Each structure stands twice: as structure tokens, then as C-alpha cells.
Amino acid sequence: MTRFNTQLVHGLPVDDNNTGAVNPPIYNSTTYAFERVDAMPRYDYARSGNPTRDFLERQIAQLEHGDRGFAFASGLAAIHAVLSIFKPGDRIVVGKNIYGGTYSLFHEYFADRGLVFTPVNTHDAQALENAVAAQPDRNIPAAKAVYFEVLTNPLLDVNDVRLIANIAHRYGAIAVVDNTFVTPYLQRPLDLGADVVIHSATKYLAGHSDVNAGLVVTLSKEIGNAIYFAQNRFGGVLAPTECDAVRRGIQTLALRMDRQQANAKSIAQYLLAHPLVKTVNYPGLPGRERELAAKGLRGAGGVLSFEVVPGVDPADVLNNLHIFHLAVSLGAVESLAELPCRMTHFELPREERLKVGITDELVRLAVGIEDAADLIEDLGQAFDIAYECYLQRHGGEDVFGKIAEGVFA
Numbered sequence: 001m002t003r004f005n006t007q008l009v010h011g012l013p014v015d016d017n018n019t020g021a022v023n024p025p026i027y028n029s030t031t032y033a034f035e036r037v038d039a040m041p042r043y044d045y046a047r048s049g050n051p052t053r054d055f056l057e058r059q060i061a062q063l064e065h066g067d068r069g070f071a072f073a074s075g076l077a078a079i080h081a082v083l084s085i086f087k088p089g090d091r092i093v094v095g096k097n098i099y100g101g102t103y104s105l106f107h108e109y110f111a112d113r114g115l116v117f118t119p120v121n122t123h124d125a126q127a128l129e130n131a132v133a134a135q136p137d138r139n140i141p142a143a144k145a146v147y148f149e150v151l152t153n154p155l156l157d158v159n160d161v162r163l164i165a166n167i168a169h170r171y172g173a174i175a176v177v178d179n180t181f182v183t184p185y186l187q188r189p190l191d192l193g194a195d196v197v198i199h200s201a202t203k204y205l206a207g208h209s210d211v212n213a214g215l216v217v218t219l220s221k222e223i224g225n226a227i228y229f230a231q232n233r234f235g236g237v238l239a240p241t242e243c244d245a246v247r248r249g250i251q252t253l254a255l256r257m258d259r260q261q262a263n264a265k266s267i268a269q270y271l272l273a274h275p276l277v278k279t280v281n282y283p284g285l286p287g288r289e290r291e292l293a294a295k296g297l298r299g300a301g302g303v304l305s306f307e308v309v310p311g312v313d314p315a316d317v318l319n320n321l322h323i324f325h326l327a328v329s330l331g332a333v334e335s336l337a338e339l340p341c342r343m344t345h346f347e348l349p350r351e352e353r354l355k356v357g358i359t360d361e362l363v364r365l366a367v368g369i370e371d372a373a374d375l376i377e378d379l380g381q382a383f384d385i386a387y388e389c390y391l392q393r394h395g396g397e398d399v400f401g402k403i404a405e406g407v408f409a
């Protein structure tokens, strides 16, 4: 068996071309000829199956150590397909701080169709256990699934897949993991006991901010068949050209992620030492290696967040960045910066946001593969401007004593 990096590059070749092309072909055919009327061809119609999509689906299944893979037109289409396998009355325990679009899909769509969602802090094993277990006295059945993300967004808490899957299984529930922020390069949740893995392949897997895509990987035949039904009947399939774009992105996943992590670590250390920064959230900071390893992670990825000190306006930092794009999304080659309270998490009521720790001062960075020194200089000059703005608002009073210290020289 080949190793991970080789698998990234080669996938599982489909031996169906005699041209010698080293890349799998993009099949833009929606229909496929039958040899005879009673033939049962492997492909008949593109919604049901397409060789280019097959390549990507086999590739992600291989990388995640699963049985079957499924490619969808977006991460949310993938999540919709997974949730569709449940029935009215089924209860799903959901980690707090999940992706906003997922939260909205659950509460504004599936809840109206009879699914019951129980939010829980997945770091609290006892609370999780209580949430998953049946409560016969209150007529509450055991949960059918626990749904969570490995790294929470934007605070980067690390969920323990093994622990959560264990608790789910104890009560007959399955564990569904959104592995978008982590990728199979840093962790394969199915190896740790999860039953279903989901990706917004829009992010790290495609990696270039140029394709919307979602992937699902399953282990059991039963769940695999149910996801295939949803893919084929809802029809939210990924188009062949997009499948190829994701395949191509996956080839460089490890290289990109290595650089993104190295850059994120340098930036996190720079931010920790910066006088205008109050807190830094990045599980890849030195000293946290043990925690990561204990939870089965080989790295912390390229997303981090930080809070500026009170009085400094984070918008003054963000509006003055030149290399970081002021943009949502993550996982691509270019660095992005955003203000969660205004740009990604504005749908959460402010009190809810504050309760989970997403303050008005919190900035999220999705670090790319540029030179770390350029990214740090970019942040540095933006902090300088933000401090000038602060001084102007406060009549020049240098409360931090920074000018005297020459911090901003």
C-alpha cells in the first residue's frame, strides 16, 4: 500500500484510458451508451455516476480511510445529504460553535422537518453523555448522532474525536465529523471511531479559493447507501470540471498545509508578543503539542484568531492590511483576514456570540503560503495605524506607553 503523500498525488487510478495521459480525463458526458438494451453499464447518467467524480470520491475515501466517498456541489450540499438520512423525531446532539451555515441549515430547515437538535459543549464529557443518553422520565429518546467539528471556528478549540465517538457509540448514536479545518493530512476521524466525515472541499482540499465543493466519506454499507441515495435523488452532485479542480488541489495538500502551519505558528508567536494583542487562539502554539497529539492531531492547521486590547478598533487593523485580503473563507494559498462579529458570525445574536467567546474585538486569520515575514510586516504596519487611530480618538493619550517604549518606531 502506498503512503499518504503518494496517495495525494496519484489517488486510485481508474484504468479507462489508452492515451497515456497522466491526469484522469474530465468526462463531460451526461449520458453513456448501453451496449445492448439489457446491458447493465457501470455509468448510465451523470447524476448517478461520472468517472471524473468517481476518481475524486475514491481518492477522498482512500485518504480518509473510509469505504465510500461522495462529492457534492458544496459543503452545505454534503451536510444536507448527511442530515437527510435521519427521520422526523430523530435527535442529533450538536457541538456548540459549528459553522454558521450548518447551524442555520439545522435550525431553520431540518428542525422544521422534525429533527430535534440538542446543543452541547463537546469538551464536557459528562454534559455530552447526558445529552446523548435517553431520558425516559422526560420521554426523550437517545440521540441518533453527535455532529461536531474537530477545530471550532473561530476560537480553535480542539475536539477529541475518539472521546466523543466513544460516548456516541455507548448509546447507539453515530459520530459525524466536519473535518474541514483539519483535513486527512492532520487527522483521519474514521480511524478514531467516527462514522461519517464531511468536508467543505472549498477550503483546504481544493485550496485555491476557486471552487465550491463538498465531500462525504462513510464506513458502513448502510450509511454509504443512504448517502448515495441522497446524492442521486437530491442531485447536488459536483460537476466533472470541479471534481478535477478538487483532485488537483488535493495533490498539493500536504505541501500547502505544511507552509500554512509554519506561517500560522510564526504569526501566532508574533501576535502573542504584540502590545495591542490581548489573546491569541491557536492550538499550534509551542506547549500545546501534547494536547494535540493526545487528541490524535498531527498539527493545528492554518487558521488562528486573536483579540485586540480594549479601545483599539479591530476594523482599523483589518481595513489597513495589504497582503491579507479582507475576506471570509479559509484554507487557500492566499492569506485572508476577517472580523467574525461582522463578517462570518453576524447571524448569531450578540449575547449568544459573547457567551461562546466571539467578542467584538476578535479577528480571524486564515493563513496562506506567502512569506511569513511579509505577513507579519503587513500586520505590524496595520497595528501601527490602528494605534494612531486610537491616539486620535483618545486625544493623543498614550495609555500603553508605547510611543515612549518605541514599540512603534
Ligand SMILES: *Cc1c(COP(=O)(O)O)cnc(C)c1O
Binding pocket: 074, 075, 076, 077, 099, 101, 102, 149, 153, 178, 180, 181, 199, 200, 201, 202, 203, 212, 213, 214
Ligand atoms: C465553509 C464551511 C462549510 C460549508 O461549506 P461550503 O462549501 O461553503 O458549502 C461547512 N463547514 C465548515 C467548517 C466550513 O468552514
